[in-house]
Amino acid sequence: xxxxxxxxxxxxxxxxxxxxxxxxxxxxxxxxxxxxxxxxxxxxxxxxxxxxxxxxxxxxxxxxxxxxxxxxxxxxxxxxxxxxxxxxxxxxxxxxxxxxxxxxxxxxxxxxxxxxxxxxxxxxxxxxxxxxxxxxxxxxxxxxxxxxxxxxxxxxxxxxxxxxxxxxxxxxxxxxxxxxxxxxxxxxxxxxxxxxxxxxxxxxxxxxxxxxxxxxxxxxxxxxxxxxxx
Numbered sequence: 001x002x003x004x005x006x007x008x009x010x011x012x013x014x015x016x017x018x019x020x021x022x023x024x025x026x027x028x029x030x031x032x033x034x035x036x037x038x039x040x041x042x043x044x045x046x047x048x049x050x051x052x053x054x055x056x057x058x059x060x061x062x063x064x065x066x067x068x069x070x071x072x073x074x075x076x077x078x079x080x081x082x083x084x085x086x087x088x089x090x091x092x093x094x095x096x097x098x099x100x101x102x103x104x105x106x107x108x109x110x111x112x113x114x115x116x117x118x119x120x121x122x123x124x125x126x127x128x129x130x131x132x133x134x135x136x137x138x139x140x141x142x143x144x145x146x147x148x149x150x151x152x153x154x155x156x157x158x159x160x161x162x163x164x165x166x167x168x169x170x171x172x173x174x175x176x177x178x179x180x181x182x183x184x185x186x187x188x189x190x191x192x193x194x195x196x197x198x199x200x201x202x203x204x205x206x207x208x209x210x211x212x213x214x215x216x217x218x219x220x221x222x223x224x225x226x227x228x229x230x
Contacts, residue, residue, distance in 0.1 A: 021048070021201065021202040021203075021204075022101070022199075022200070022201045022202075023048060023199065023200075023202075024046055024048060024197055024198070024199055025047065025048050025049050025050055025098055025100075025198050025199065025200040025202065026045060026046070026047055026048075026050050026053065026088070026090070026196075026197075026198040027045070027046045027195075027196060027197040027198065028043045028044060028045050028046070028196055029044070029070070029194065029195050030043065030070050030071055030072055030194055030195075030196075031044065031070050032044070032070065033070060033072075035062045035063075035064040037061050037062070038057050038058050038059065038060055038061050038062060039055050039056070039057040039062070040055060040056050040057075040062060040072050041055045043055065043056065048202060049092060049093055049096040049098050049200070049202045050090055050091060050092060050093065050098075051091040051093060053088050053089045053090070053091075054089070056072060056086060056088065057086070057087070058072075058074045058076070058084050058085065058086050059084055059085050060074055060075060060076040060084050061074075061075045062074060062075060062192075063075050063110060063114035063190070063192070064114075065110075065113070065114035065115060066115075067110060067114060067115045067116045068108075068110060068114050068192060070194065071108060071192050071193065071194040072086070072192050072193055072194065072196075073108065073110055073114065073190065073191075073192030074086075074182065074190060074191060074192055075114065075190060076182075076190060077112060077187070077188065077189060077190055078123070078182060078183055078184035078185070078189045078190070078191060079121075079184060079185055079186050079187055079188075079189045080187065083181055083182060083183045084181070084182050084191075085179055085180065085181045085182075086179070086180045086182075087177045087178070087179050088177065088178045088179075088180070088196075088198075089175065089176075089177060090170060090175070090176040090177070090178055090198075091175045091176075092170050092171065092172055092173060092174050092175070092176070093172065093173075094172055094173045094205075095172060095204055095205050096172055096202050096203065096204060096205060097169060097170065097171055097172050097202070097203045097205055098169070098170040098200045098201070098202055098203075099167045099168070099169055099170075099200055099201040099203070100129075100165035100166070100167065100168045100169075100170065100198070100199075100200045101164075101165055101167065101199045101200050101201060102162055102163065102164055102165055102198075102199045103127060103140075103162065103163050103165055103178070103196075103197070103198050103199070104160065104161065104162040104163075104195075104196075104197045104199075105125075105160075105161060105193040105194065105195060105196045105197070106159050106160050106161075106193060106194040106195045107123060107125065107143070107146050107159050107160075107161055107191065107192075107193050108159065108191065108192045108193065108194065109121045109123055109146075109184075109189060109190065109191050109192075110190040110191070110192060111188040111190065112188050112190060114190070117188055117189065117190075119186070119188070120186070121184060121185070121186035121188070121189040122146070122184050122185045122186060122189070123146040123182065123183075123184040123189070123191045124142055124143065124144050124146070124182070124183045124184060125142070125143040125146070125161075125180055125181065125182050125183075125191075125193075126139070126140075126142050126143075126180070126181040126183070127139075127140040127141070127142075127143070127163050127165075127178070127179070127180060128140065128178075128179045128181070129168060129176060129177070129178055129179070130176065130177040130179060131174070131175075131176060131177075132174070132175040132176070132177070134177070137168075137176075138166075138168055140163050140164065140165055140166065141163050141164060142163075143161045143163055146159070146161060160195075165198075165199075165200075167201075170200075172205050178198070180193075
């Protein structure tokens with residue numbers, strides 16, 4: 001009987017300490033975004049367990065053309081000018097731990113004028129995670145060999161691509177940076193993306209006072225049971 005009571009108490013503590021919730025932790029469709037230089041603003045974020053990443057900036061200017069409207073498109077020719085990077089702030093709220101599951105986006109390739117590229121080009125996007133001091137924590141699988149021709153993608157998944165974030169854990173009250181690095185081949189290869197979605201599993205972390213009150217209650221009940229049994 002005593003063992004059963006203790007088991008019940010332990011289960012209660014575990015249930016109080018953690019409750020899982022899987023789904024979208026951050027997403028934006030870039031609709032009605034505004035562009036100034038290298039920054040996209042007025043982003044409508046859907047969030048769970050994170051504070052808002054706010055504006056998104058690349059390390060080079062963004063296109064603001066008809067074809068790049070409502071998208072994040074970097075004015076950087078990957079073939080002869082080099083890679084670009086975009087950092088997304090993942091600032092975890094105090095009462096949640098997060099297990100990252102996947103990142104999905106719609107990839108696009110533009111020519112040097114910011115219009116859809118009319119010739120087939122190659123795009124790779126690397127995904128990596130850093131802590132708040134910019135120390136590399138994890139590199140994930142490269143989104144590899146995304147081909148586009150006049151806005152139509154020839155890879156099996158179309159222009160919607162996904163990467164496995166391998167259940168990597170983000171701890172409550174900690175700040176992280178998820179970095180996207182674009183690279184590619186072929187002249188006039190300026191890449192961008194839309195419909196960015198980061199998925200994960202949330203585990204709630206109760207306030208210390210809640211755990212303390214629950215633990216004191218369990219200890220009180222245990223003391224009464226022991227007293228009755230003696």
